Amino acid sequence: MIDWIRTYTGKRFNVFEPTPEVIDIRDIAHALSNTCRFGGHLTEFFSVAEHCTNTASLLDKELAIYGLLHDAGEAYLTDIPTPIKHRLPNIIALERGILSCIAERFGLVEEKFYCRELKKVDWYLCVREAKKLLPQGVEGWEGCSEFGLENIGDFKMVFTNAFAPTVAEHLFLQLFQELTHEKV
Template sequence: MDARRGDWIQTYTLKQFWPLDPRPEDVDIQDIGHALSMQCRFTGHCHTFYSVAEHCVRVSERAGTLMQQIGGFSHDVMRAMQWGLLHDAAEAYLVDLARPVKHDESMAAYRRAERQVMIAVRAKFGLVGGLPDEVKDADNDLLWTEARDLFPSCHPAWTWRGEPLAERIQPMTQPEAKAAFLARFSVLFGAEVAR
């Protein structure tokens, strides 16, 4: 095997994963589903545990709805839902950073690493094209919905860029979120996944 850049982490499925030298063959949906179900949104500052895996399931559902509303073809709807489910997949291997940190100019290396992991994820699961606008819109819709439902109240400095969804979020447990994520993957990608 050729030399890999950087060091590796051990994943849930006991694989070696090189975050700075990711390859499609190292990506595993079990690792992604498990790790995202263990990570809390808002860097853990919400009033109850709410996983990134549940967020991804909800973004996937919302992206499909948005694509249907604009009259997207069935393959466009499927593509939006697939991207929605996996839009934060890199966080399974790198963890997420708070937006103010992640987008600071000093974090360019982190953003490059995140892009490289997403390239490996795209290749592994056959994601077509770039991140659809409907996924970005769904992600923002969920951000405002989550802020409304997961904090006792929002700081007055929040700048609302969307309308929270009518549905109120009742967070899943970690095992429920992992199962929901893997079940949705099975449906969207036509692949049986052990849960």
């Protein structure tokens, strides 16, 4: 049995023993742009890449790169809906290990992926996306987060455009380049 997956750029990525040198932003952008939020149970396709781009746009300049990459581990493990993920501690550990490698690869501070401000923006967008794209909205979500469903902050309006994967990928890479000044 093999312990790796083949990435979009052709690399072998070992999800159990990831290394920073195998991390490629093109793999992350491509996979996240082709991954649908909420396990695909939406009225229209909405990618994890677009969610991450929106997250970055609501954070200050210092945290924006963390917002862009906060779900980057899902490029290698896929997006597992939160209620399921919280019952799979091994998946959470694998994702944290991958995020640690991503932080090292791009010279980031791993702990900032878990800061309160980013978590609040992530939840805010999750609620907005659910209200717009889930057939039943946020029905039954009361008490799911310390941030609540309505009064979670004064964030600027972010549109949930439901871009095609190729557009979401391009915007993700463009923002990455703007934030890091790394050539993509």
